[in-house]
Amino acid sequence: MALLSVLVLTEDLALAELLVSILSSMPGMLELFQAATIPEAIKQTPISSPNYLFLDTNVPGLDAPSIMKLFLLCPSCRIIAMLPSAEPVSKLIDLFQSGVRGFLNRNDITPDVIQSTCFSLPWNLIPLSTDVLTSSSSSLGASLEAKLTTTEKAILQAICSGLTNEQIARSLFIGRRTVEKHLTSIYGKLRVQSRTEAVVKWIHQQGMAIG
The missing domain is CATH 1.10.10.10 (Winged helix-like DNA-binding domain superfamily/Winged helix DNA-binding domain)
Incomplete structure (x- = not known):
């Protein structure tokens, strides 16, 4: 099985620990990287070449240009935004247009959700609830x-x-x-x-x- 690289961008220690715990316990081969700030993630992305980037939308300074820069540094990376339970529609659109193709509710992050959505193929879009998209x-x-x-x-x-x-x-x-x-x-x-x-x-x- 090919090694998958995952970068977690969040300054929330509890959220980081939760994701690392879930990802570390998943079957298969995962290489985990962490960043707490946008500059750290920009520096880390070319080194880790992540297949998946879990992006906390509460990270200070996060904006469309910074997300686009991360996307351009690793175009094949699947960027997954971790959102609060309520976000303005305009923010969702900005995230989508910046290269984000996954949306997860921070309150619904569980092993089953991560396994069934983030690492399922074919990968199109990870919705806010796991059954929003069922076809290409x-x-x-x-x-x-x-x-x-x-x-x-x-x-x-x-x-x-x-x-x-x-x-x-x-x-x-x-x-x-x-x-x-x-x-x-x-x-x-x-x-x-x-x-x-x-x-x-x-x-x-x-x-x-x-x-």
């Missing part, structure tokens, strides 16, 4: 385009732009309750349970078309 992006995109109505697509695009339900209602000249009904329909069609998961799934199938 190409087939997913085709099925979503067919399922969603024109209004539902417009609402999803509006959510990606950071609009609230009230703002969406005004922009589309419909009622707030109508927006909420469309959102319920969207969640069902996308097989998600939250606004954030819907955005992650939508921007994944749209590629870099947004923004």
Whole structure:
């Protein structure tokens, strides 16, 4: 089995210890590296050539240019953002456009989640919950385009732009309750349970078309 290199970027000692403990106990061959700051990670990345980078979004100074620099230093690296339970939609989009292709809720990091999502193939996108994505992006995109109505697509695009339900209602000249009904329909069609998961799934199938 090929040796996998994993870099963990966080200044949170408890989070670092949790990840190292989980990764160290996994079957297979893993080489673990740690960094507590952006400069340390930038210095470490060319040396470790990580296959996976677990990125704590609470690291001070973390921004789109620094993530893009890490990505350019190791283009084949799969960058996984570890997020608090609630993040603004705009931040998710910024992370995606900077090269992040994995999203994990910090409160849901368990051995099963790491094993079943981060080290499963084919690897497309690690969602905020483990069952958000179940098919390839190409087939997913085709099925979503067919399922969603024109209004539902417009609402999803509006959510990606950071609009609230009230703002969406005004922009589309419909009622707030109508927006909420469309959102319920969207969640069902996308097989998600939250606004954030819907955005992650939508921007994944749209590629870099947004923004």
